[in-house]
Structures are given as C-alpha cells and as structure tokens.
Amino acid sequence: MQFIDQAEVEVIAGDGGDGMVAFRREKYVPAGGPAGGNGGPGGSIYLRATPQLQTLLDFRFAHRFKAKHGQRGGPKNMTGAAGADLYLEVPCGTAVYNVETDELLGDLVEAEDLLCVAQGGKGGLGNRHFLSNRNRAPEHALPGLPGETCHLRLELKLLAEVGIVGLPNAGKSTLIAALSAARPKIADYPFTTLVPNLGVVRRPTGDGTVFADIPGLIQGAHLGLGLGHEFLRHIERTRVLLHVVDATAEHPIDNFHTIQQELAAYGRTLSDRPQVVALNKVDALTPQVLAELIDQFKAQVPGPVYGISAVAGIGVEPMLQHLWTVLDRTKATTTAALAEPAQVI
Numbered sequence: 001m002q003f004i005d006q007a008e009v010e011v012i013a014g015d016g017g018d019g020m021v022a023f024r025r026e027k028y029v030p031a032g033g034p035a036g037g038n039g040g041p042g043g044s045i046y047l048r049a050t051p052q053l054q055t056l057l058d059f060r061f062a063h064r065f066k067a068k069h070g071q072r073g074g075p076k077n078m079t080g081a082a083g084a085d086l087y088l089e090v091p092c093g094t095a096v097y098n099v100e101t102d103e104l105l106g107d108l109v110e111a112e113d114l115l116c117v118a119q120g121g122k123g124g125l126g127n128r129h130f131l132s133n134r135n136r137a138p139e140h141a142l143p144g145l146p147g148e149t150c151h152l153r154l155e156l157k158l159l160a161e162v163g164i165v166g167l168p169n170a171g172k173s174t175l176i177a178a179l180s181a182a183r184p185k186i187a188d189y190p191f192t193t194l195v196p197n198l199g200v201v202r203r204p205t206g207d208g209t210v211f212a213d214i215p216g217l218i219q220g221a222h223l224g225l226g227l228g229h230e231f232l233r234h235i236e237r238t239r240v241l242l243h244v245v246d247a248t249a250e251h252p253i254d255n256f257h258t259i260q261q262e263l264a265a266y267g268r269t270l271s272d273r274p275q276v277v278a279l280n281k282v283d284a285l286t287p288q289v290l291a292e293l294i295d296q297f298k299a300q301v302p303g304p305v306y307g308i309s310a311v312a313g314i315g316v317e318p319m320l321q322h323l324w325t326v327l328d329r330t331k332a333t334t335t336a337a338l339a340e341p342a343q344v345i
Helices: 172-179 228-235 252-266 287-300 316-339
Strands: 006-012 045-050 064-066 086-091 094-098 104-108 114-118 149-156 162-165 197-202 208-213 240-246 275-280 305-307
Touching: 006 114, 045 094, 045 104, 064 086, 086 149, 104 114, 114 149, 162 172, 162 228, 172 197, 172 208, 172 240, 172 275, 172 316, 240 252, 240 316, 252 287, 275 287, 275 316, 287 305, 305 316
Parallel strands: 006 064, 045 086, 162 208, 162 240, 240 275, 275 305
Antiparallel strands: 006 149, 045 114, 094 104, 094 149, 197 208
C-alpha cells in the first residue's frame, strides 16, 4: 500500500431544485389557487473519519466529488426530492484546509468525527408561497440556490503518542522493530525509511502506546531538504519525543543539536515537547568511551540520557520506564488543564 499523506480535492455540493408554478385544476374545487411545490435541497458533502483507513490513497486519482442536485417541486404542493448527501471517508488524524484561504476547516481525530465541507443549496419556493390578497394567482417561483464549491487540502497527521526522531541511520527503525510488531525496512544506508512507521508498544499495565518512526530528518529538513519537510507534521500530535542518536557517529553531540535546531525551526511547539534522549549502538563502544560520551551529553542535555542498543536490547527497559513516566506526567497535565474551570470575564 502506498503511503499518501497529502491530497487536494474539489467538492461540489448539489444545487437546490427550482420551485414550480402550478394551479389546482380539480372539477369540484373552484378557484383552487396556486399549488406549486418547493424544490428539494441539494445534497451536502461530508468528511467522516474512520479507523479502517491509514492513508489518503483513495484521493490519489479521484480529485473531484459532486453531490446530487435537489429535484424540482411538483404540482399539488409537492416538494421536490432532496439530493442525497455524499460522505467521503478519511483516516483518523486528517486535518482539512481551505486551499484558497489556508484556513483550517476541521480536524478529524476520533472515529466517526464528521465535518460538512460543502453545504447543499436550498430549494426554490413554489408559487404557492406568493399568494396574497393582491395577487390571487401568482405565476412565478424561485430557482434553487447553487451548492457550495470548495477546494480542499487534506493532510494526514499520524496519531501517535511517542515520536521517534533522529538523523538517518541512527537506528530508529531498528528500535521500533525491537519494541513492537512493526517490520520496517532496515539497511545500512541513509534514507532506508521513506514513510513513517507505526508500532504499538505494550506497557507493563497491558495498555498499548503508539510509537511513530519519523524518517528523513537532516539539516535543513524544515526547508524541504531530505524527507523531513514531508513528515515533520506527523509528530505534531505526539506527546513525547524519543530522540535517538547514533553513539558511533563522528560527532554525536553535533547530530543531536542538528535535530533540535530543525524542530525549533519547524515551530508548532515541537521543540517544547518533553524529550527522552537515547544513545544507540552502545554495544559497539568500550565502557570508557560510552561513559565519557554520556557525561558530555548530560552536560548539555536537560534530563537523563540513556545508552541503549536496539539490536542487543541493552538499556532499552530503563529507557522505556522513564518514557512511561514522562508520558503519564504529560497526560496528567493535559487532563488537569482540561478539568480546570474557565474564567468568566
């Protein structure tokens, strides 16, 4: 399956049906009067979030969607049939923007979240609505109103609580494969991972936490270099960042700061997220070199620094225990903020 996380579509709601001009022509109803019915409303277009989809692949080749028009009003005061609404399913985590104004129209996060993106036109009034003492036989009706048309940009932002970031070949994919059932492609050359990988990591309580391996972060990622510009949006929803650094690299400290600068340059509070730093591939270092490296990191990095080996499983469990603590703390802070009563000014 192709991973498509951006798409542009045009949605066109249905037009309302025209009102009708008609009169009663019944044998025993003298001066029956106007009896033209209203037109039916046009169909609206909705986006609905579903957990059954993981990508915007359905919108790769289909870019234009139209709802049905309302039907014209009928005689004997009959209202025309309404146009059927059109429901388009998108993955959970889809943000919807108006292309012309760049306005965020909605964020479909939970399953069955619904967003109306194009409202159907109202049906026109039949001539019965124009009956008055001065006009006993109105011979005009109103046309239906056109439905809304909107050019949308859909952006999928993965729903993960922990985002794994780091330079290419730091061992992010190896780590998520070791922690979960995810099986990303792993090789010893840069940019092996071309799409984000999701994996569910089981906690001691039995609950599952979703980790996202974000590929392609290099210096200049926020400007579009590498793959980072395409996938940085996927860590916008994460609560905690797991920063994986290749301990065998020539300049691990510089590599760490490179990613920090990219997160800060991208904005959207990414650099303010709680982070857990993991020095990976420590099984290739001597204990003395590792101790010196950890001391160097602790002098520049707030919080603990963990030496791990995703391949050998060294140091992974203590790192996870700290990660759960940080994650629980962020959840508690969020819950307390939501529970705090709003001030009345």
